[in-house]
Amino acid sequence: LLTAISVERCMGVLWPFWCRGHRPELLSAAMCILLWALSCVLAGLVYFVCDLGRSQHCGMVLGLLCCLNFCFFTPFMVLSNVVLFIKLRRSSWQDHPARLYTVIFLTVLFFLLFGIPLSVQIFLNFFVYTNFVFEICLLLASFNSGINPVIYVLVGSSGKFTFRGSVKVALQRVFEDR
Numbered sequence: 594l595l596t597a598i599s600v601e602r603c604m605g606v607l608w609p610f611w612c613r614g615h616r617p618e619l620l621s622a623a624m625c626i627l628l629w630a631l632s633c634v635l636a637g638l639v640y641f642v643c644d645l646g647r648s649q650h651c652g653m654v655l656g657l658l659c660c661l662n663f664c665f666f667t668p669f670m671v672l673s674n675v676v677l678f679i680k681l682r683r684s685s686w687q688d689h690p691a692r693l694y695t696v697i698f699l700t701v702l703f704f705l706l707f708g709i710p711l712s713v714q715i716f717l718n719f720f721v722y723t724n725f726v727f728e729i730c731l732l733l734a735s736f737n738s739g740i741n742p743v744i745y746v747l748v749g750s751s752g753k754f755t756f757r758g759s760v761k762v763a764l765q766r767v768f769e770d771r
Contacts, residue, residue, distance in 0.1 A: 595704055596670040597624050602697055603673035606680050635661075659716040667709065674701050692748050699744045707737035 601621065605612045617623075635658060643651040674697070681694060714730040 594625065594628055595701055596666045596673075597621075597628055598697060599670045599673040599677070599701060602694070603677045603680075606677055655715055655718075659712055662709075662712045663716075667705075670701055671705070674698060696744055696748050699748070700741055703737055703740050703744070707733040707740070710734070 601624075638654055639651075639658070642648055642654045677694070678698065711730040711734040714727050718727070
């Protein structure tokens with residue numbers, strides 16, 4: 594989903610008129626449904642092949658997940674965010690929703706710092722298993738999962754470290770479409 598959000602925001606900045614006038618209305622919803630379905634299929638595949646079956650195909654399934662993560666999702670996410678960052682830095686157009694871009698940038702940054710190590714460790718488990726490193730990677734992935742609401746609230750509270758007001762107002766500030 595982070596990849597889809599990053600690519601969609603990048604397209605919205607690079608081709609704003611196409612996104613407003615010619616982009617299909619249900620494209621975002623359809624992509625979310627497809628990505629959730631893919632996620633459920635892959636998670637189910639790992640559960641049935643690796644956890645229940647303990648079959649020899651578990652390595653192949655985990656390899657497929659690592660390949661999808663490293664060769665497809667992560668490069669698109671990084672590339673679209675780099676393009677978005679460069680475009681916004683060079684742009685004299687100051688009417689872009691800075692809070693939303695800040696949230697996307699921070700979410701992707703924390704994913705790269707704390708979410709990717711678990712995928713790297715799963716890949717390295719094919720060669721050597723280190724229990725301590727794997728547990729650290731799980732801890733980092735857990736931190737990555739919990740940091741997104743904190744990012745939303747901090748960015749939505751106008752960047753002030755003392756948060757006053759409701760969480761609902763902070764979230765509305767982050768996701769408002771100007």
